[in-house]
Amino acid sequence: MNTLAIIVPCYNEQDVLKMFYGEITKVVSSIADNYSTELVFVDDGSTDRTLEILKELALRDPIVKYISFSRNFGKEAAMLAGMNYAVNADYIAIMDADLQHSPDLIPVMLKSVSEEGYDVAAARRSNRDGENKFKSFLSASFYKVINKISETKISDSAQDFRVMKNTVVKAILSLPEKIRFSKGIFSWVGFNVKWIDHTNRERAAGQTKWSLTKLMKYAIDGILGFTSLPLRLSFAFSALFAFCSLFGVIYALVRNIINHDYICSMPLTLAAIFFVGAGICLSIGILGEYTSRAYTEVKGRPQYIISQTNTRNLFTITEGAE
């Protein structure tokens, strides 16, 4: 029998967890003849009753595993913890807890990876209906920029919702970076991917955990993690400034020859100084962003800390009952 682990990151999902469990267990039963399944819930430092509910579910049903973080480390860390735990399963699925990702798609994805020769079956958003227009615009612009400047192509519509063979998960885990941008990593590792069109359903309950600032930070992580082109902007600026100053000198010389009383006007000088200053600051800022990321990587802190779990996880601080 094949083994399947379904990883579910959860952050303050008390309103939806039982509903999710109800739906996913129907799917698990429907594939029980071929797959022995574990549900791996990663509680990302929730401050509501999420962990309590997970513990209740785990007592009732042995397929429920929970890994609970000591604080909120973010969805990336939650997916990583789930993959670290589940890496030895034959197939590993990742899906959100809020039922926006249809559980019904899991058997379809499993068929693609187990029978059709694909390594990954991933959901692709067929439209952005029902999504905040401003967020959609920002998101579309982000993907346009990153795909222009990065060698790793990242699809605008690709979702984290996917089923992967364990070879793929091992490849993903072999990337040691601490600041993780999974959409880029999924694409970077390659493999044979089957895209399955999927329309996000409305969130079944609760609220989105992604504020605009969280999304912006994620976008910056994505760009800085997958291209060093911004670092080279300083070269472009230096060329531009050199050209401007050369032009300025020639202009002043020529004017001086024509009109001996010519004195360069103050505002123009000030503008030039500010212009150069802005360019230098921008370059230093970009350099700083990369350096701070390098510093984070060098520090080598763990991406998450587990405080409670009912799994035998290597990084466990306190083990729950199993």
Ligand code: UDP
């Ligand atoms: N999530 C998480 N940690 C976070 C934010 C979100 O584990 O810091 C989980 C959340 O519980 C959900 C999934 O990631 O299962 C997607 O989050 P959400 O539905 O809030 O995002 P959206 O669908 O609005 O993009």
Ligand code: MG
């Ligand atoms: Mg959601």
